[in-house]
Amino acid sequence: MKSINILLLVLCSSLAFAQKDTTAVIPADTAQSKWYIPTGVRIGTDALSIARTYYSKSFKGWEVNGDVDFGRYYLSVDYGYWARDYASDKGIYDNDGNYFRVGVDVNFLTKDPEKNMFFIGARYGHATFSEHLVVEGIEDPVWGTLNENLQNVNINGHWFELTTGIRVKMWKFIWMGYTARFKFGLGTNETGRLVPADVPGYGRTDKESVWGFNYQLFFRIPVRKSPAIITEKDKK
Amino acid sequence: MGTEFGLWGVKVSLRPQKSMKRTGWFIFFLILAASCLDDPDCFQLNNNYLGISFFVMGSGGADTLKATEIALSGAKVVYADTATSVALPLNYSTTATDIIITRADGTKDTLNVTYNAQMQYVSEDCGSRYILAGLKVSEHSFDSIRLVSDVPTKSGGTNIAVYRCPEITTMGLTLQQLYISGTSTQSATTRSTEINSITADFSGETFYVDKTASTLYLPVNLTDVKSSYTFDFADDFGLKDSVRKLVVNYKVQEIERYKQCGKQKFVDSLYIDKIQTTFDTASIALDSDGDSLSTIQDPAVVNVKLLRCPETNLTQVVFRRPNTTTTRAIYIQSITMDYSDDILYAGDTTTTVKLPLNPNSTTTEFQVKYTTASNTATVTTTIAVSYTVTFSTLFSGCGVQNTYSDLKITENPNANVEVLTTNDVKFPAVTNIAVEVN
Numbered sequence: 245m246k247s248i249n250i251l252l253l254v255l256c257s258s259l260a261f262a263q264k265d266t267t268a269v270i271p272a273d274t275a276q277s278k279w280y281i282p283t284g285v286r287i288g289t290d291a292l293s294i295a296r297t298y299y300s301k302s303f304k305g306w307e308v309n310g311d312v313d314f315g316r317y318y319l320s321v322d323y324g325y326w327a328r329d330y331a332s333d334k335g336i337y338d339n340d341g342n343y344f345r346v347g348v349d350v351n352f353l354t355k356d357p358e359k360n361m362f363f364i365g366a367r368y369g370h371a372t373f374s375e376h377l378v379v380e381g382i383e384d385p386v387w388g389t390l391n392e393n394l395q396n397v398n399i400n401g402h403w404f405e406l407t408t409g410i411r412v413k414m415w416k417f418i419w420m421g422y423t424a425r426f427k428f429g430l431g432t433n434e435t436g437r438l439v440p441a442d443v444p445g446y447g448r449t450d451k452e453s454v455w456g457f458n459y460q461l462f463f464r465i466p467v468r469k470s471p472a473i474i475t476e477k478d479k480k
Numbered sequence: 481m482g483t484e485f486g487l488w489g490v491k492v493s494l495r496p497q498k499s500m501k502r503t504g505w506f507i508f509f510l511i512l513a514a515s516c517l518d519d520p521d522c523f524q525l526n527n528n529y530l531g532i533s534f535f536v537m538g539s540g541g542a543d544t545l546k547a548t549e550i551a552l553s554g555a556k557v558v559y560a561d562t563a564t565s566v567a568l569p570l571n572y573s574t575t576a577t578d579i580i581i582t583r584a585d586g587t588k589d590t591l592n593v594t595y596n597a598q599m600q601y602v603s604e605d606c607g608s609r610y611i612l613a614g615l616k617v618s619e620h621s622f623d624s625i626r627l628v629s630d631v632p633t634k635s636g637g638t639n640i641a642v643y644r645c646p647e648i649t650t651m652g653l654t655l656q657q658l659y660i661s662g663t664s665t666q667s668a669t670t671r672s673t674e675i676n677s678i679t680a681d682f683s684g685e686t687f688y689v690d691k692t693a694s695t696l697y698l699p700v701n702l703t704d705v706k707s708s709y710t711f712d713f714a715d716d717f718g719l720k721d722s723v724r725k726l727v728v729n730y731k732v733q734e735i736e737r738y739k740q741c742g743k744q745k746f747v748d749s750l751y752i753d754k755i756q757t758t759f760d761t762a763s764i765a766l767d768s769d770g771d772s773l774s775t776i777q778d779p780a781v782v783n784v785k786l787l788r789c790p791e792t793n794l795t796q797v798v799f800r801r802p803n804t805t806t807t808r809a810i811y812i813q814s815i816t817m818d819y820s821d822d823i824l825y826a827g828d829t830t831t832t833v834k835l836p837l838n839p840n841s842t843t844t845e846f847q848v849k850y851t852t853a854s855n856t857a858t859v860t861t862t863i864a865v866s867y868t869v870t871f872s873t874l875f876s877g878c879g880v881q882n883t884y885s886d887l888k889i890t891e892n893p894n895a896n897v898e899v900l901t902t903n904d905v906k907f908p909a910v911t912n913i914a915v916e917v918n
Contacts, residue, residue: 302604330601330603330604331604332604332605332607334604334605334606334607334608335601335607335608337601337608377599377601377608379599379607379608382607382608384569386552386558386569386571387569387571387572387573390572390573392599392608394599437597437598437599438598438599438600439598439599439600439611440600441600441601441602442601449600450600450602
């Protein structure tokens with residue numbers, strides 16, 4: 245599993261670092277003086293969360309995403325809600341809570357005149373959530389029938405993520421993109437007998453690391469004009 | 481237009497070009513495949529097994545627990561057997577389990593453990609699992625224990641190592657048969673032997689009464705520096721006299737080697753009293769490094785080898801159909817010899833017999849009286865052979881022994897006895913003589 249994770253990240257990095265700038269040139273003085281001033285704010289939502297809420301009986305959730313550019317660096321913030329509800333003859337488990345992520349993306353397509361984006365980034369994630377587990381009639385050959393009713397209320401979880409993805413301008417202010425997330429380093433602060441099984445924003449807790457995936461729709465609000473870019477064609 | 485980037489020189493564009501689409505789909509399905517691998521495995525979800533391994537202090541090897549019953553927190557009972565380690569299910573609905581082990585000799589040991597027991601939901605298919613950790617021993621009655629791992633396991637492993645004080649009371653012995661394989665290779669192999677009894681002369685206690693064994697464990701006399709044993713074999717173990725004597729000498733030291741055990745007696749410098757011992761050969765065994773096992777150990781090891789010298793005068797006779805090599809079973813009424821009053825194989829049904837040649841002569845005559853399935857009238861066949869006797873030392877512990885070679889038939893009135901090409905007597909015996917049976 246780890247090798248797949250590493251392969252993915254290396255592959256994405258290779259794609260990015262192999263970029264060849266053959267079509268656009270930014271005047272040096274413009275790039276140096278105003279690189280850090282944001283040119284716009286993107287606000288969006290995760291289409292997969294909405295779709296899963298509609299189609300899945302065990303999941304409800306939504307997520308809003310935003311980023312703002314500082315040259316090739318983007319400050320990225322996500323906020324969301326996530327609830328699970330599993331019921332079977334082996335027990336009932338439900339949880340719900342809110343989470344946020346904050347981090348930085350590094351854009352490797354800095355010369356794109358339409359500000360399309362291929363990025364690698366990092367996030368810190370934090371969730372506050374509650375969960376509840378009811379199990380009745382566990383049959384153990386030695387210890388007989390066992391019943392459990394356990395809960396955690398307003399406990400916290402935090403984790404880290406390595407991210408990669410793309411943002412592509414579709415039409416005027418409409419952008420689409422996806423983000424793949426490699427999540428790891430989960431910590432939770434429960435004190436009772438119930439060990440969290442699912443942390444909003446993170447996912448299942450029984451592995452050392454998990455993958456996440458968002459397919460996002462953005463609306464970009466420009467706050468200033470992007471620095472002029474002189475292409476090879478323009479030079480001629 | 482559009483920015484291009486590439487993977488090792490392959491150009492890819494964010495514009496909807498084929499190569500970009502392929503890369504996107506590749507990554508997407510890779511992630512999908514990776515997430516499919518996350519499906520939980522429902523087998524043995526709870527880690528509620530406490531692994532206990534048993535050892536003897538000062539010994540690198542495992543100790544054997546002979547338990548008749550292991551009780552867990554009162555009425556819950558696991559029936560045990562003979563084992564060097566056990567895996568016991570802890571009660572995961574509480575944070576403590578009391579264990580009582582009843583040994584085969586009736587003695588009991590207790591082990592009380594505490595731990596943290598948490599629960600975690602796994603999936604709709606699997607349900608939930610219990611997670612145990614923070615194992616501690618709150619009380620025990622063993623000589624000594626060591627907590628190896630504080631996380632109980634799903635099936636086995638070792639959480640607690642239990643050590644008991646060594647009991648240096650038992651010496652191991654092995655019964656072996658010496659023989660020569662091929663032309664000159666000397667070998668010994670364990671020999672399962674029928675025993676009437678073995679008596680420890682220092683206590684009068686008897687062991688292995690009417691038993692068959694090749695490895696024996698006998699107590700040593702810790703109040704003296706020697707132990708004497710009388711072996712009464714059901715077969716002759718190589719000599720006509722079936723009663724043999726073994727006397728071993730040793731040193732006994734009383735020291736405190738382990739604090740938990742106090743002062744104990746230890747036995748070393750074991751050696752055989754060769755004057756009083758009447759086995760063909762008795763010697764101190766060697767370990768795999770060639771070192772002498774002259775120290776009594778716990779768990780007991782084989783310290784003494786009791787070796788049976790080969791019987792060099794046994795010629796093997798086969799009964800077979802005329803002019804064939806097909807063996808034929810005969811009902812033997814008796815086989816007698818011209819140098820002894822012994823009657824051999826009376827009442828046996830067999831296809832081969834091993835007959836002892838006269839060690840004090842170069843000729844021997846056997847009379848074989850038998851019937852067959854098709855002929856109930858008694859048939860008498862005489863096997864008269866001559867041979868060459870030489871004296872040689874096959875095994876140093878056995879001294880000079882006769883060896884017999886160049887067998888010849890001296891009388892053959894019915895022309896139904898012949899000596900085969902293997903006309904030298906071997907140890908173990910090979911077929912030297914064939915008798916045709918109608």
